Amino acid sequence: MQKRRFVLASNSSRRIALLKLLGYKFDIIPHEIEEDVCCDILPSDLVQNLAFLKANDVAKRVDDAIIIAADTIISCKGAILGKPKDVYDAKRMLSMLSGTEHDVLSGICIINMPLKKKLLRIGRTYIKIRHITEEEIDAYIQTGEPLDKAGAYAIQGKGKKFIEKIDGSYTNAVGLPLEIVREMLNNILNDTNA
Numbered sequence: 001m002q003k004r005r006f007v008l009a010s011n012s013s014r015r016i017a018l019l020k021l022l023g024y025k026f027d028i029i030p031h032e033i034e035e036d037v038c039c040d041i042l043p044s045d046l047v048q049n050l051a052f053l054k055a056n057d058v059a060k061r062v063d064d065a066i067i068i069a070a071d072t073i074i075s076c077k078g079a080i081l082g083k084p085k086d087v088y089d090a091k092r093m094l095s096m097l098s099g100t101e102h103d104v105l106s107g108i109c110i111i112n113m114p115l116k117k118k119l120l121r122i123g124r125t126y127i128k129i130r131h132i133t134e135e136e137i138d139a140y141i142q143t144g145e146p147l148d149k150a151g152a153y154a155i156q157g158k159g160k161k162f163i164e165k166i167d168g169s170y171t172n173a174v175g176l177p178l179e180i181v182r183e184m185l186n187n188i189l190n191d192t193n194a
């Protein structure tokens with residue numbers, strides 16, 4: 001049987017670390033997509049579309065492989081939050097999220113190039129954030145942690161102190177729902193033609 005090559009289309013150190021936990025050997029080829037978090041689309045459609053664009057971007061640059069990509073956004077009171085543009089945007093996001101509840105959505109796309117098949121799934125985690133004072137927001141932004149995270153916080157980092165409640169997959173909030181990815185990869189490996 002032809003040896004399958006797995007590729008993670010990501011630059012995220014968190015996604016790389018999470019995928020390693022599943023025990024698969026994989027190459028890392030960062031996508032080159034400019035993510036545009038627009039608001040005239042359902043959050044669930046947006047996050048899956050972005051995950052597909054990332055996987056498809058790398059699929060154009062490799063021979064037959066199984067490509068995994070993901071995208072994570074925050075959906076809060078009708079607003080969609082991606083990564084902050086700058087420290088001011090990070091402050092806007094954290095002020096909006098302070099004292100509220102919201103969903104973290106991660107879209108997963110796996111392209112099985114040998115079979116020309118595409119799998120799309122979505123993970124959803126409910127998060128409740130306590131009230132955060134302006135001084136705490138400014139101090140948190142100073143750490144730099146918020147600047148490359150959707151919603152300008154990291155549940156797995158210094159941002160954990162703001163989290164009042166988590167309902168659902170922790171790894172989904174970090175950016176790669178392992179339960180879902182494991183199931184998708186098992187489906188692909190069980191696919192007799194793969």
Ligand SMILES: Cc1cn([C@H]2C[C@H](O)[C@@H](COP(=O)(O)OP(=O)(O)OP(=O)(O)O)O2)c(=O)[nH]c1=O
Pocket residue numbers: 009010011012014015030031035054070071072073083104148149150151153154155156173174175
């Ligand atoms: C909500 C939340 C997001 N994040 C991260 C996950 C993602 O890396 C990032 C959202 O940005 P994404 O655009 O999903 O991903 P990325 O640009 O970091 O990486 P790539 O597109 O190359 O795969 O926010 C956390 O690390 N912790 C959290 O609690």
